[in-house]
Amino acid sequence: MATIRDVAKEAGFSVATVSRVINDSGYAHEDTRKAVMLAVEKLNYKPNEVARSLYKRKSKLIGLILPDITNPFFPEMARGVEDYLQQYGYRLIFGNSDEKRNKEMEYIDTFLQNNVVGMIASTSEIGNESFSNLEIPVVLLDRTVEGLPAVYSDQRAGGQLAARILIDRGSKDIVLIRGPVEIKPVYDRYVAAMEELRLAKVKFHVVDSPLTIQGGQVCAQELFEKYPHVDGVIACNDIVAAAILQEILKREKRIPDDIQLIGYDDIAFTALLHPPLSTIRQPAYEMGKQAAELLIKRINQEVIEETHRKLPVTFVERLTTRKKAES
Incomplete structure (x- = not known):
């Protein structure tokens, strides 16, 4: 990998002159600039972004904190962030928080040490104050807190x-899967579903589950041991729904005739399940893209008229729910 000294040698100038041209930090004759940039191109020299940011007191680095990149919902969201930022020459530094405040704090410290100019975070609820007092712009993603811009569904x-x-x-005996209550988006949709079921005076039960495949497998077994005659399930996310779907098939129940199932998120593999999963779609990519857009506006100190953006969700009908006319 070429160094700045290699560029200086190739161009025939001092390291200080090359640094001045690359960092645009002082006068250099136009011929000198051309010679240096030709050498940069010839040697495919990549300036150290961190070193440049420390020198110029600004960078093109953005910190991104997400709960768990192994959940397919979050990579799609991250891709929306990255694709938008790339248009403006920014790069991401990424960390998994696992919904733990101490990990969030460690990543915040790491990001600040690398002189990031902004952060996007899907933060644990107890960690929101960690972002409120930073001297750089912050945008929340899939989370909300008063005083900070946010994009969510x-x-x-x-x-x-x-x-x-x-x-x-047509479901009359429904199990509602409640995810972790400390994760506000998951809890909000659980409460809304519960209120709707109560309003309709439909019989329902609540079973808890983590948002993981392992947790979903345990939840699925508990569900059918406690409520063997259930005819409808609302899962807390698509991963848990996939585990429940496998348990339904293992027990040789007909879906959707005997039991209907709805997931949440519309992650990529849900269309490939057998049968394909009906689900509530969150626009993950668009959420990430709009969070990045808000952050760029804050970095550029532009006026933001709508600091909280709530995006609509939609029902994706596949084969784990009955056709409406058949109910």
């Missing part, structure tokens, strides 16, 4: 929609 509408679909399509 309409969780209450999603929970209500899932419940209404199962009711309208």
Whole structure:
């Protein structure tokens, strides 16, 4: 890998002159600039972004904190962030928080040490104050807190929609899978679904589950041991729904005739399940893209008229729910 000394040698100038040209930090004759940039191109020299940021007191680095990149919902969101930022020459530094405040704090410290100019975070609820006092712009993603810009989807509408679909399509004994109560978006859609079921006076039960495949497998077994005659399930996310789907098939129940199932998120593999999973779609890519857009506006000190952006959710009908006319 070429160094700045290699560039200086190739161009025939001192390291200081080359640094001045690359960092645009002082006068250099136009011929000198051309010679240096030709050498940069010939040697494919890549300036050390961190070193440049420390010198110029600014960088093109953005910190991104997400809960768990092994959940396919979050990579799609991260891709939306990255694709938008790349248009403006920014690069991401990424970390998994696992919804733990101490990990968030460690990543915040690391990002600041690398002189990031902004952060996007899907933060744990107890960690929000960690972002409120930073001297750089912060945008929340899939989370909200007063005083910080945020992009998120309409969780209450999603929970209500899932419940209404199962009711309208004939389910009369429903299990509602409650995810971790400390994760506000998950809890909000659970509460909304529960309220809709109560309003319709439909019989329902609540079973808890983590948002992982292992947790979903345990939840699925508990569900059918406690409520063997259930005819509808609303899962807290698509991963848990996939585990429940496998348990339904293992028990030789017909889906959707005997039991209907709705997931949440519309992650990529749901269309490839057998049968394909009906689910509530969150626009993950668009959420990431809009969070990046808000952050760029804050970095550039532009006026932001709408600091909280709530995006709509939609029902993706596949084969784990009945057709409405059949209910």
